Amino acid sequence: MQILHVVGARPNFVKAAPVLRAIRARGARQTLVHTGQHYDRNMSDVFFTQLEIPEPDFNLGGGSGSHAGQTAEVMRRFEPVVLETKPDMVLVYGDVNSTVAAALVCSKLLIPVGHVEAGLRSFDRTMPEEINRIVTDCLSVMLFTPSEDGDRNLRNEGVPADKIHRVGNVMIDSLIQLLPAAEKLSKNGLPERFALVTLHRPSNVDHSENLKSLLGALQEASGSLHVVFLVHPRTRQRIAEFGINTEKLHLLEPVPYVEFLNLQSRAAVVITDSGGIQEETTFLGVPCRTVRTNTERPITVDLGTNCLVGEDRERLTSELQKILNGNAKKGSVPPLWDGHASDRLAEVVLNR
Numbered sequence: 251m252q253i254l255h256v257v258g259a260r261p262n263f264v265k266a267a268p269v270l271r272a273i274r275a276r277g278a279r280q281t282l283v284h285t286g287q288h289y290d291r292n293m294s295d296v297f298f299t300q301l302e303i304p305e306p307d308f309n310l311g312g313g314s315g316s317h318a319g320q321t322a323e324v325m326r327r328f329e330p331v332v333l334e335t336k337p338d339m340v341l342v343y344g345d346v347n348s349t350v351a352a353a354l355v356c357s358k359l360l361i362p363v364g365h366v367e368a369g370l371r372s373f374d375r376t377m378p379e380e381i382n383r384i385v386t387d388c389l390s391v392m393l394f395t396p397s398e399d400g401d402r403n404l405r406n407e408g409v410p411a412d413k414i415h416r417v418g419n420v421m422i423d424s425l426i427q428l429l430p431a432a433e434k435l436s437k438n439g440l441p442e443r444f445a446l447v448t449l450h451r452p453s454n455v456d457h458s459e460n461l462k463s464l465l466g467a468l469q470e471a472s473g474s475l476h477v478v479f480l481v482h483p484r485t486r487q488r489i490a491e492f493g494i495n496t497e498k499l500h501l502l503e504p505v506p507y508v509e510f511l512n513l514q515s516r517a518a519v520v521i522t523d524s525g526g527i528q529e530e531t532t533f534l535g536v537p538c539r540t541v542r543t544n545t546e547r548p549i550t551v552d553l554g555t556n557c558l559v560g561e562d563r564e565r566l567t568s569e570l571q572k573i574l575n576g577n578a579k580k581g582s583v584p585p586l587w588d589g590h591a592s593d594r595l596a597e598v599v600l601n602r
């Protein structure tokens with residue numbers, strides 16, 4: 251049996267690493283394709299090194315572009331690879347443009363697709379990732395969900411129960427594996443107590459007024475707490491373009507995975523619009539304030555440490571104050587976020 255994995259963007263390297271390892275341990279033949287959606291060293295190469303992901307067999311060099319352009323380019327470059335390698339099954343991860351592009355190519359070539367991190371829904375179709383999730387799930391024959399809400403969403407869409415496999419959260423497998431290394435890292439000159447910020451969603455960073463008011467709230471917060479802001483390339487471009495003042499914030503480049511885990515585990519609070527970070531903070535028990543009006547990961551709010559602050563900047567400020575006063579809610583770790591999701595997934599794939 252030959253399994254082909256498709257990765258392309260930063261969060262999916264973290265998800266694919268433990269799955270590749272679990273399937274390798276069971277002796278199946280594997281092919282790895284990197285679409286090239288993320289290509290900067292700190293967004294791609296260092297993840298491969300730290301997560302011990304083998305060199306991709308194919309690097310498509312898809313790169314950036316409009317949604318249609320990026321998706322089409324990955325499809326165009328990926329199709330010959332599938333025709334050449336003839337995999338028995340293709341695994342795709344998460345909800346990025348590379349994910350949906352690969353799922354479309356394979357389903358038209360009648361190659362079965364397995365979707366890792368299936369069933370998540372924000373019910374907000376203005377979000378490109380929501381379209382990617384719906385289409386990818388619809389095209390997949392094996393749907394690997396991280397939590398019960400994923401199963402429920404799929405059942406509500408009419409997906410037969412025998413296609414749904416709740417294996418747990420593969421991203422947490424990587425976290426559990428590398429947390430000891432992260433905890434050994436030095437404090438790299440950062441303050442003892444800080445808020446950690448990541449922002450990259452178009453809805454937060456592409457509109458000048460939104461980004462200005464958001465960064466304004468963070469500048470204000472810096473009066474009571476240092477703010478460490480890891481700036482995604484898209485966000486850096488926008489800050490420069492809109493001429494926004496960030497002088498009170500510690501602006502850093504995106505950091506590698508292990509360094510990021512170290513920062514997350516030490517943060518007093520994490521402020522983000524990322525999906526995966528909502529999950530990682532829930533596992534770590536660190537308060538997370540998500541600058542979005544919805545989440546496809548409601549379990550992090552119901553069980554974990556996450557809270558949505560929407561677009562209300564005053565809400566963000568008051569939530570931060572609550573945390574500083576020691577009044578953050580305590581969460582718990584969702585079932586099956588236990589470091590063995592990839593083993594369960596590999597068993598399902600190989601016993602198909």
Ligand code: UD1
Pocket residue numbers: 259260261287288289290291293294314315320345346347348378379450483484524525
């Ligand atoms: C993509 C995913 C998003 C995910 C995020 C994680 C989609 C629709 N979005 O968003 O779901 O949360 O990855 O980071 O697939 N760029 C660089 N270097 C890189 C990569 C990108 O400079 O290595 C810049 C380019 O200017 C590019 C922009 O960042 O145009 C956005 O990159 P893109 O891959 O289109 O989307 P992300 O915002 O990273």
